[in-house]
Amino acid sequence: MSITADLIRGHTDAIILAALLQGDSYGYRINRAMVDLTDGRYELKEATLYTAFRRLEEAGYIRSYWGDEATGARRRYYAITLNGKNAYYAMMREWREASGLLEKLMRFGGTDGGDDSTEQI
């Protein structure tokens, strides 16, 4: 089944920026790409996605403009800015460090002293 929300929390921005690194895109399509890439195990919920777009635009990491397609529903396209790219690389560095730490912490919580009572039930 799908990944729990909290494991994803905080990564939404990086995911969206990564998608936009490939070129301008719009909400619905980015969402679809996520589902496809993960074989349906992960989906950016719409409310989350659009909230993130607004957050990212406010931060100056993306710009938006309306598409001019004559056919189909109107689309709001997003483009990553220079600041956005820099932010993305920073997020990736953070992610690498954090996941390394997490791996270490979760593999071995390490109370290390090992003297106290260790009775189990």
Place this chain on the structure above:
Amino acid sequence: MSITADLIRGHTDAIILAALLQGDSYGYRINRAMVDLTDGRYELKEATLYTAFRRLEEAGYIRSYWGDEATGARRRYYAITLNGKNAYYAMMREWREASGLLEKLMRFGGTDGGDDSTEQI
């Protein structure tokens, strides 16, 4: 500098359970172990820690009891339960899957279709 909270968010429970897999321990010590293991780059804040203890105990993943040390401040020890161990293994499986997906999504957001406008500024 320290890792941002949101990257760690949701992993607190797994971290605590991992620590308790090594044997019973108490809040202050677990916290110290985290700081030591990560060279100070990550710290479980006290409020977060004690909130998590209550959450985990309520879920039946840990049990608690007061230590009987004659010296020093009183300590509340925590022990992981069978349910807690199972939960820990489940969390680890989830983490493995989620981090794999995340890695994929963040490395390549993949709008894949690559037909639309791709102008950048």
Place this chain on the structure above:
DNA sequence: CTGAAATACCTTGACAGGCGAGGTATCTTG
């Protein structure tokens, strides 16, 4: 002896991100 720091616990209230539910409008297809 005194006062600061360390050990050890705990609660309250605010905040931020995720998302269920609900809504709008257009186009396609049976």
Place this chain on the structure above:
DNA sequence: CAAGATACCTCGCCTGTCAAGGTATTTCAG
């Protein structure tokens, strides 16, 4: 014509984090 896909958006709740504040005990420098 109705249903479903495409495409956008908002409101309000929930949950986990944490700054700030608090208690009590022990240790140790001055």
